[in-house]
Amino acid sequence: MKLRIVLGKDNVSQYLNNSDIGVVYKNDECVIQADDSMRVFEVGPDQKFFMMGSIVGLLTDDQSLKPVSSDFSNVVNHINGTSLKRSLPDIEGRFIFIKVEKDGVYVGTDSQGKIDLYYEECNGGIILGSDLGLLPFKDSREIKYDQLGAAHALYIYGYRPAKRHTLYSNVKRLGSNEILEWKNGNFIFSKGQRALPETCDYGPEMNKQYVDLFLDAIEKRSSPNGNIVYLSSGWDSTSILASLVKLHGPKKVRAVIGRMHFSESAGICNPYEIARAKKIAEYYGVKLEIAEFDYYKRGPELTEKYADLMKGQMATSMAFYQWLELGNYVASNSNGEAVFSGEISDGAHNFGFSQMLTVLEHPAHEFREYSDKMATYLFGPTFLKSIWVDKFQTDTVYSFLKERCGDKKFDAPKKDEIGKTSQLLSSLFLRDNRFPFWSMENSNYFTKEGREYYSTEMQSTYIDEFAKNITEKNLYSSYIDLYGSFHWNGGTVATMLMTGDLFKININLPFRDSRILQFLSEMPESWGRGLEMRPTKYPLKWMLEHAIDYPIYLQVGPHSYLYDTDPTFDHAAEWNYRSAFYPQYKKILKKRWYQEVLSEEYFNVGYLDKIVTNYINGKEVLEEKHDLENLIYFSIMGFYGQT
Numbered sequence: 001m002k003l004r005i006v007l008g009k010d011n012v013s014q015y016l017n018n019s020d021i022g023v024v025y026k027n028d029e030c031v032i033q034a035d036d037s038m039r040v041f042e043v044g045p046d047q048k049f050f051m052m053g054s055i056v057g058l059l060t061d062d063q064s065l066k067p068v069s070s071d072f073s074n075v076v077n078h079i080n081g082t083s084l085k086r087s088l089p090d091i092e093g094r095f096i097f098i099k100v101e102k103d104g105v106y107v108g109t110d111s112q113g114k115i116d117l118y119y120e121e122c123n124g125g126i127i128l129g130s131d132l133g134l135l136p137f138k139d140s141r142e143i144k145y146d147q148l149g150a151a152h153a154l155y156i157y158g159y160r161p162a163k164r165h166t167l168y169s170n171v172k173r174l175g176s177n178e179i180l181e182w183k184n185g186n187f188i189f190s191k192g193q194r195a196l197p198e199t200c201d202y203g204p205e206m207n208k209q210y211v212d213l214f215l216d217a218i219e220k221r222s223s224p225n226g227n228i229v230y231l232s233s234g235w236d237s238t239s240i241l242a243s244l245v246k247l248h249g250p251k252k253v254r255a256v257i258g259r260m261h262f263s264e265s266a267g268i269c270n271p272y273e274i275a276r277a278k279k280i281a282e283y284y285g286v287k288l289e290i291a292e293f294d295y296y297k298r299g300p301e302l303t304e305k306y307a308d309l310m311k312g313q314m315a316t317s318m319a320f321y322q323w324l325e326l327g328n329y330v331a332s333n334s335n336g337e338a339v340f341s342g343e344i345s346d347g348a349h350n351f352g353f354s355q356m357l358t359v360l361e362h363p364a365h366e367f368r369e370y371s372d373k374m375a376t377y378l379f380g381p382t383f384l385k386s387i388w389v390d391k392f393q394t395d396t397v398y399s400f401l402k403e404r405c406g407d408k409k410f411d412a413p414k415k416d417e418i419g420k421t422s423q424l425l426s427s428l429f430l431r432d433n434r435f436p437f438w439s440m441e442n443s444n445y446f447t448k449e450g451r452e453y454y455s456t457e458m459q460s461t462y463i464d465e466f467a468k469n470i471t472e473k474n475l476y477s478s479y480i481d482l483y484g485s486f487h488w489n490g491g492t493v494a495t496m497l498m499t500g501d502l503f504k505i506n507i508n509l510p511f512r513d514s515r516i517l518q519f520l521s522e523m524p525e526s527w528g529r530g531l532e533m534r535p536t537k538y539p540l541k542w543m544l545e546h547a548i549d550y551p552i553y554l555q556v557g558p559h560s561y562l563y564d565t566d567p568t569f570d571h572a573a574e575w576n577y578r579s580a581f582y583p584q585y586k587k588i589l590k591k592r593w594y595q596e597v598l599s600e601e602y603f604n605v606g607y608l609d610k611i612v613t614n615y616i617n618g619k620e621v622l623e624e625k626h627d628l629e630n631l632i633y634f635s636i637m638g639f640y641g642q643t
Contacts, residue, residue, distance in 0.1 A: 001052050001501050003038065003096060003117075004134045005107060006031040007182045008125015015127065015136065024050065029125075029185065030105050032098060041076050046102035049076055052130075053095030053115055054506050056220050056513075063213075063515050065092055065220050084108045084179050089194045092220075092514055094497070094506075096130070104183035111192055112484045112512065113163060113176035114497060116313065120171050126187050128180070131312040132640065137170050143641030144169040145597045150634075151454045154598075155432055155445055158490020159316050159633040162462060167314060167597070167639060176484040196481065197521040198473035199381075210519055210539040211547045217513035218243045218340070224252065226337035228330055230507075231255040231288065233276035233560060235537055235544070236342025240510060241286065242550045244340070250285040254337070256329060258322050260293045262571060263578035266562065269571045273560035283551045291329040293322055295575065300584040303636055306502075311638035313498050317491025318575055318633075323499040331503035338508060339500070343493050345511040347483050348520050349537040350376045350529060351428065358401070361567045365557070372536055373528070374401060378436050379428055379479070380525045381472040387413065387420050387436070397531070398436065409439040422459055422467035428479065429486045430458050432626070444627060450602030462486075476529075477521035488512075491633070572629045577620060585632050586616050593642055594635055 006015050012031050016023075021033040024040060025048060032038075032050060041049040055075060057065035068075055079087045084099060084106045091097075094114040099106040107128065109115050119128040120135045129135050137143065146169045149161030161167060164175040174180065177192040222244060229241045244253045257277050260270045268274070274290070281288035302321055303310075310316055330339060346354040350372065359371035374397045377383055386392040390413065393399075402410070414420050424436055431438045440451040459467075462485055466478045488494065493509075500507035510516070519539075523529070528538030535541050544550040558564035561571060576585060589612045598605060608631060611624045 001037040001115075001130060002033075002035040002134070003052055003128075003130040004031075004033045005098065005105075005128040006033070006125070007105060007127070007187065008123055008185070010123035011125040011127055014123065021134075025100060030100065030182070032100075039072065041072065043076060043080055047080070048100045049079065050098040050100070051075075051095055053093060053110070055091055055093035055095055057092050059090045059092055059514065063518070065216065065515070067220070085190060085192050088179070089177070089192050089514075104181060106182070107174075107180040108178070108192065109174060111177045111194065111514070112488075113174060113178070114512075116494070117174045118166060118171055119174065119180070124185070126180070126182070128174075132166065132168070132171065132314070133308065133312040135171060137168060138640045140641070143639075145639070145641075146171075147450075147599050147602050148454065148457050150597055151446070151450065151602065152430075152458070153314065153637075154603075154630055154634045155443065155454070156430070156486070156490075157432070157630075158487060158492065159630065159637070160314050160490050160494065162458065163485035163489045164461065176481070196469075196474040196477040197518050198471075199476060199524045200522045202522075202524055202527055206519075206523075207539055207542045207546070210516075211543045213513070213515050213519055214239075214510065214540075214543060215243055215247065215548075217510040217516055219247055221338060221340070221508040221510060222247060223336070223338040224248065226335070227253050228334060228337045228339045229253065229255045230326055230339070230341040231257045231277050231281070232342070233273040233280065234342070235540060235555065236345040236511065237340075238277075238280050238342075239540055239544055239550070240340045240342055241280065241284065242544065242548050245284045245286065246548050253284070253286050254289065255281050255286055256289045256291055256326060258291045258293045258326060260322075260571075261296055262574040263296050265578060266569070266571075266574050269562050269569070269574060270560050271562070272558035272564055276554060276557075279554050280551060283554070289329075289333070291325055293325055295321075295579040295581065297580055299580045303581075303584060307638055309498065309502060310636070311640065313495075314637060315491070315495045315498055316633040316637040317495060318572070319492045320495040320499070323496045324502075327499040327503040327505055331505055334505075339505050340508045340510065341496060342511065343496060343509055344483075344488055345537065345540070347487055348480060348511055348517060349540065351379055351479055351483075352434065352487065354536045359404070365559075369536060371401075373531065375434075376529045376536070377525075377531050379424065380529055381475050382525060382530060383436070384421070384424060384470075384475060385472065387424060388417050392436070401435065405433075405435065408433075409441045410437045411439045413437065418467050421470050422463050425463045425467055425470075425478070425482070426455065426459060429463070429482055430455065444604055444607045447600075447602055447604055450604075453602055474521075476523065480517055480521050570625065573620065573625055576615075576625075576629060576632060577618075585636065588635055589632065590616060593639060594631065596642065597639055 002021050024034050025032040039051045055068050057067050088108050089111040096109050096115055117128055118132055120137050149165035149167045152161050153159055179190050181188050227244045231237045261268050346352050353372040353375040358375045362368050427436045427438055428434050526532050528534045528536050562569040611628050614621055
């Protein structure tokens with residue numbers, strides 16, 4: 001999908017013909033250009049609506065989801081009756097909506113901001129685009145880079161700037177739940193109207209409510225013509241598979257999985273995932289199709305083929321390549337089926353600590369899972385209260401997991417409650433290792449000035465507005481809201497959706513249904529997030545055990561990758577040093593483009609030069625592998641203005 005919105009008289013005259021996208025609307029102060037994915041709704045002589053993306057339904061007061069009418073009239077009427085601020089949070093989907101009225105132009109996305117909309121201020125107006133390549137900055141002789149956006153892309157897993165930022169100083173993105181209003185030759189930004197849900201006391205009946213919500217989220221997104229699941233062997237994608245079979249039968253369900261082969265020496269790196277996925281598919285009588293990710297032989301052509309997409313969307317990661325492969329496979333082997341993925345379940349249920357990785361080296365998988373619960377507990381309301389009263393240092397769980405960190409550095413807690421809360425939020429979203437009070441001093445990327453700049457600016461832009469208002473009751477909903485600006489905006493979730501757009505596939509994420517997110521926002525600590533014995537993802541696993549047919553007995557043993565049995569196995573190292581990408585990555589890093597992007601005031605460029613030199617010479621330094629991986633993906637993304 002392609003979209004550009006030009007606002008301002010001078011911009012209209014200057015940029016009207018500066019694009020190969022067709023014009024769908026024009027007046028003296030506004031031009032809307034879009035491809036054929038744009039829907040246009042004529043409301044009245046002075047009112048038009050434009051929608052790009054997909055809409056699942058309208059949320060009602062009782063949390064049911066009302067289907068969209070064939071002509072979208074109920075959606076249009078809903079928006080027409082009020083402002084975008086009030087109406088957009090009630091629309092379930094992934095979309096951009098534009099409202100043109102006599103008094104102005106209003107632009108917003110779905111309340112979670114699942115589609116990026118970039119913008120640049122110029123000539124007293126503003127230009128917005130669905131791709132960075134649609135904005136005029138790219139043609140400037142001197143492009144300036146946003147050091148904050150670059151820092152986040154380099155430092156934090158996901159390899160993209162946080163939601164409101166880009167890699168470029170003069171270009172921003174609409175934030176989650178943010179609205180642009182253009183009136184009388186001026187623009188302002190405002191927030192959609194929604195409150196943060198608070199945790200409640202959940203009784204046993206809430207398990208049934210979760211089941212109903214989950215099945216309805218899938219039903220509303222499914223197709224009677226057929227459904228495809230991006231399958232792993234974990235709880236998330238297999239729960240979608242089980243639900244689709246329950247709703248439509250096995251003949252209306254297919255599954256596709258990637259077989260990952262990065263080097264000849266290591267062989268298949270996800271054998272346990274493949275084996276378990278086969279057994280689960282066989283249990284349901286569902287066809288399992290395997291897409292070969294044979295990157296020991298091929299792959300560099302993907303970097304070249306999709307260079308414009310990577311640069312235009314700031315998209316990169318190992319997962320990005322695999323989503324490209326899966327998307328291409330599905331687009332070539334499907335006939336309009338609905339496509340599903342289990343992404344974001346980890347973050348929504350247990351804030352990313354749901355993969356049995358916290359104490360990976362422990363031989364018992366059961367203890368590994370409980371260690372994930374311990375990590376989740378450290379970001380829960382019970383532990384937050386101990387932080388507020390300065391008793392967290394003696395917490396048994398904190399002491400145990402901190403000891404495993406060795407000689408790493410930790411920040412001293414602030415003296416005030418808001419400051420401490422901000423530190424906890426920053427530990428989850430603004431640190432490369434998610435552990436309370438983890439210090440940026442552990443990173444070699446930054447100078448002292450860079451650490452201070454990143455921490456201060458990111459906290460003020462994203463964290464402080466939550467920290468000032470956090471209570472024990474809305475802590476979880478704050479996390480889920482912030483995930484939209486951080487992890488779900490990164491190289492796993494966001495890139496999956498981009499690749500779907502590229503291949504004209506609407507990839508459904510039922511765990512991102514706003515009703516499920518509200519349920520999980522209100523779900524108490526005792527439901528799998530604390531130290532009690534309920535498992536991680538408790539309501540999901542309860543559903544699979546009690547409400548639908550599911551082979552629980554198959555969810556035992558190694559989870560997916562070789563490191564499940566050999567903690568020394570590093571699939572990133574296999575990819576970066578021994579796959580077919582290695583010569584290409586060396587060639588790209590030799591150009592050291594990061595030197596043009598990163599300021600030496602904020603970044604330890606000498607250190608980056610050192611790890612690049614080691615990489616080019618084939619020297620594997622254990623302490624540098626994490627930093628190297630981040631620098632590789634940062635570099636191959638590509639930058640406008642590169643010489």
